[in-house]
Amino acid sequence: MTRMDAAGLEAFLHGEFPQVDEHRFRVEEVRERFVRVRMPFHERHLRPGETISGPSLMTLADTAMYVAILAMIGRVPLAVTTNLSINFLRRPKPADVIAEARVLKLGKRLAVGDVALYSDGDPEMVAHATLTYSLPAQR
Amino acid sequence: MTRMDAAGLEAFLHGEFPQVDEHRFRVEEVRERFVRVRMPFHERHLRPGETISGPSLMTLADTAMYVAILAMIGRVPLAVTTNLSINFLRRPKPADVIAEARVLKLGKRLAVGDVALYSDGDPEMVAHATLTYSLPAQR
Amino acid sequence: MTRMDAAGLEAFLHGEFPQVDEHRFRVEEVRERFVRVRMPFHERHLRPGETISGPSLMTLADTAMYVAILAMIGRVPLAVTTNLSINFLRRPKPADVIAEARVLKLGKRLAVGDVALYSDGDPEMVAHATLTYSLPAQR
Amino acid sequence: MTRMDAAGLEAFLHGEFPQVDEHRFRVEEVRERFVRVRMPFHERHLRPGETISGPSLMTLADTAMYVAILAMIGRVPLAVTTNLSINFLRRPKPADVIAEARVLKLGKRLAVGDVALYSDGDPEMVAHATLTYSLPAQR
Numbered sequence: 042m043t044r045m046d047a048a049g050l051e052a053f054l055h056g057e058f059p060q061v062d063e064h065r066f067r068v069e070e071v072r073e074r075f076v077r078v079r080m081p082f083h084e085r086h087l088r089p090g091e092t093i094s095g096p097s098l099m100t101l102a103d104t105a106m107y108v109a110i111l112a113m114i115g116r117v118p119l120a121v122t123t124n125l126s127i128n129f130l131r132r133p134k135p136a137d138v139i140a141e142a143r144v145l146k147l148g149k150r151l152a153v154g155d156v157a158l159y160s161d162g163d164p165e166m167v168a169h170a171t172l173t174y175s176l177p178a179q180r
Numbered sequence: 181m182t183r184m185d186a187a188g189l190e191a192f193l194h195g196e197f198p199q200v201d202e203h204r205f206r207v208e209e210v211r212e213r214f215v216r217v218r219m220p221f222h223e224r225h226l227r228p229g230e231t232i233s234g235p236s237l238m239t240l241a242d243t244a245m246y247v248a249i250l251a252m253i254g255r256v257p258l259a260v261t262t263n264l265s266i267n268f269l270r271r272p273k274p275a276d277v278i279a280e281a282r283v284l285k286l287g288k289r290l291a292v293g294d295v296a297l298y299s300d301g302d303p304e305m306v307a308h309a310t311l312t313y314s315l316p317a318q319r
Numbered sequence: 320m321t322r323m324d325a326a327g328l329e330a331f332l333h334g335e336f337p338q339v340d341e342h343r344f345r346v347e348e349v350r351e352r353f354v355r356v357r358m359p360f361h362e363r364h365l366r367p368g369e370t371i372s373g374p375s376l377m378t379l380a381d382t383a384m385y386v387a388i389l390a391m392i393g394r395v396p397l398a399v400t401t402n403l404s405i406n407f408l409r410r411p412k413p414a415d416v417i418a419e420a421r422v423l424k425l426g427k428r429l430a431v432g433d434v435a436l437y438s439d440g441d442p443e444m445v446a447h448a449t450l451t452y453s454l455p456a457q458r
Numbered sequence: 459m460t461r462m463d464a465a466g467l468e469a470f471l472h473g474e475f476p477q478v479d480e481h482r483f484r485v486e487e488v489r490e491r492f493v494r495v496r497m498p499f500h501e502r503h504l505r506p507g508e509t510i511s512g513p514s515l516m517t518l519a520d521t522a523m524y525v526a527i528l529a530m531i532g533r534v535p536l537a538v539t540t541n542l543s544i545n546f547l548r549r550p551k552p553a554d555v556i557a558e559a560r561v562l563k564l565g566k567r568l569a570v571g572d573v574a575l576y577s578d579g580d581p582e583m584v585a586h587a588t589l590t591y592s593l594p595a596q597r
């Protein structure tokens with residue numbers, strides 16, 4: 042069961058994560074332990090060589106995992122990222138990037154998950170991240 | 181397509197990875213970009229609290245990814261691990277541990293993959309690792 | 320010995336990394352295997368709670384390591400980040416952030432280093448990152 | 459200030475970490491936020507090619523960080539590793555391996571540190587690890 046749906050999550054994020062506005066992230070799917078978030082293509086994310094910048098991909102991965110945790114525990118603005126590890130696998134195309142975030146563990150104090158990033162329409166992963174969030178003691 | 185099957189991989193590993201003998205690892209399944217390796221339960225892996233030691237889990241993850249790469253590129257003893265990152269999620273039971281390794285990228289110089297570790301018979305992941313291997317230039 | 324000095328590195332980066340302009344990064348010190356880069360404080364990096372955003376810190380760490388590698392091997396625009404792993408340790412103050420990047424290995428194909436991030440004037444590390452860069456074959 | 463000295467730490471570890479006996483680890487130095495641990499050379503750690511196995515290095519890094527945390531907080535057997543990320547930089551020589559562990563953060567619930575590994579007598583790092591430990595709530 043999830044506590045928030047895609048529309049509720051998007052609305053909540055606007056005040057919380059300024060980059061949600063800046064990157065126009067869209068929450069496309071919310072299931073138990075899983076969300077899919079889209080980063081629409083925008084020139085601003087480009088690096089020389091027509092590829093999307095690493096910082097944009099890291100921001101997307103971080104946001105997607107935050108959304109996946111919020112979907113399970115509700116509005117907990119104090120969840121903070123403690124670790125992010127990302128492998129850049131292939132140059133993303135100049136296209137939307139899709140993040141599929143999976144919660145591997147939701148404990149009392151820590152949540153751990155991984156995020157697969159894809160260029161829209163291409164089955165090969167462009168990057169893979171694992172993230173740890175510290176959760177507030179009372180919730 | 182894979183270049184080596186489960187029996188061939190196990191045979192090759194015996195000379196290469198002494199820990200394959202020590203831990204009696206068994207290669208149970210080999211598919212395109214995927215292998216499953218079993219570490220039979222043995223008292224030696226136990227830590228106080230009846231749980232399986234972190235080093236045993238890391239050895240299993242490392243070996244499983246090596247097997248997955250060998251299955252794709254054939255006998256390349258010079259592939260070496262350059263990075264291993266592991267999240268310990270739950271205490272493993274005193275039981276066999278199953279590693280499911282997935283190759284996310286097989287490039288000319290680097291291979292990247294992740295490994296999910298489970299206690300036999302339990303669907304909750306006990307640990308999740310990502311690994312990078314450096315591949316020999318000529319192969 | 321280094322192949323580029325602080326002024327040369329800053330000039331080169333402007334065309335290469337758009338975020339150098341956006342964040343107004345300044346290369347403050349360049350030594351063998353070490354650089355220090357400053358991210359001047361700017362409201363744009365703030366998150367709610369008056370702290371500096373994770374993506375800003377990751378961008379700074381990535382840029383500082385790139386600068387450290389360039390200082391050693393000269394203008395090699397094809398060096399690409401293959402892995403970034405960051406631990407967020409303390410909330411940064413609303414102040415400049417200082418990155419101290421150290422090259423741990425400069426091989427033929429891979430460079431590995433770590434980056435310590437500090438709020439200006441505070442000796443406690445706010446974040447610690449390790450990064451791997453893939454280097455072009457010919458250089 | 460530290461709460462345990464080198465001899466006390468070694469004695470405590472013998473019951474706690476079976477690998478301390480197996481690898482004959484020696485705690486050589488204990489300072490505020492820093493310890494140095496030695497893994498005496500033994501044939502058992504060798505891999506083909508006369509190099510020391512990755513699992514031995516990971517076990518040493520994990521133990522050294524555990525020792526560094528114990529030195530600061532005293533006998534807390536419930537501290538558990540939640541993340542270990544290691545970069546293998548150079549082939550270790552067939553010699554003792556020295557681990558220098560540094561505590562970067564000691565919070566209420568998490569401790570984070572890094573470990574530099576060296577072949578005895580050689581200033582070049584052979585591996586670098588970062589680790590996170592989860593600490594018991596009451597201590």
